Amino acid sequence: MSDHAAQTILAEATGHARAGRYDDARRALADLADLGEDAEALDLLARIHTQQGDLAAADDCWARVQALDTGHTGASEGRRRIHRIWSGTRNGSARSIGVGVAVLILVGAGAVAGQALMSEPEDRPADQGVADELDRLAGAVDALEPEAAPETESTEDTEAALQTAQQALVDPRWTAEIQGRSIAVTFDDSLFPDGGTDLPDSGDDLLADAAARIGSLEGASVTVVGHTNDIPTGDGSRYEDNTELGLARALAAAESLAAAGELQLPEIHIATSGDDDPPYPNNTEADRRRNQTVTLTVTLA
Known part of the structure; x- marks a missing residue:
């Protein structure tokens, strides 16, 4: 090869x-x-x-x-x-x-x-x-137990299911974009304070609304990906680096999604990209603030 x-x-x-x-x-x-x-x-x-x-x-x-x-x-x-x-x-x-x-x-x-x-x-x-x-x-x-292999279906059926799910996820507070065989949900505003992992009430409410939309989709699971901007964690931070900070944010958001009661516990996974692959470019202060967030990857069974 x-x-x-x-x-x-x-x-x-x-x-x-x-x-x-x-x-x-x-x-x-x-x-x-x-x-x-x-x-x-x-x-x-x-x-x-x-x-x-x-x-x-x-x-x-x-x-x-x-x-x-x-x-x-x-x-x-x-x-x-x-x-x-x-x-x-x-x-x-x-x-x-x-x-x-x-x-x-x-x-x-x-x-x-x-x-x-x-x-x-x-x-x-x-x-x-x-x-x-x-x-x-x-x-x-x-x-964690290994996941069972999903049943295969036609490309046409998969695309139709993704398009239906995308329409169900439409909301002015976030974008829902089909990426491959999943849907990426990107929030318009930041969820977390600078360097922190505590969700304000507005963040909990936003995630509860997202959980309700995702929970209405048959066979849906979600991976919560934690993000940061490109500013390293400082000496006074609880977190060694942005990878660790992103993971803590994903955990906080996953707990908020689960608390909303719309998603079953095995349907929530967490991941971190730290300061790699941010939702927004780190070239303005406004976008750096927006990168204090998580994104959601919604996958259908």
């Missing part, structure tokens, strides 16, 4: 994974003849296994990445985090989360390897609140 063909397949698999189509992503990666010798593909496959709750398979993939590239940051960080989850579970410190979420660390549009994985601070102690949140997330990942 040529390098160009392999990169095309890898890009296709990455697109599926970012849209929440993990089984499609795995099928695309299976077309790589030299999957076992491709560190980037194995790294992506490890992240997909993590999202689907198969941490043992993820750890195995990252071990194979390390055998190919001993300095691979994503693999070492991924395995460290998995072993931390296992250790926390054995010690009873990993707690169940309030919503049935799965955690996926999203990478930037042009990257596959693990620059977006969260790292622990080396020169200052971790804030206990952040540690508690990470333990809660760890419990959610550890408890």
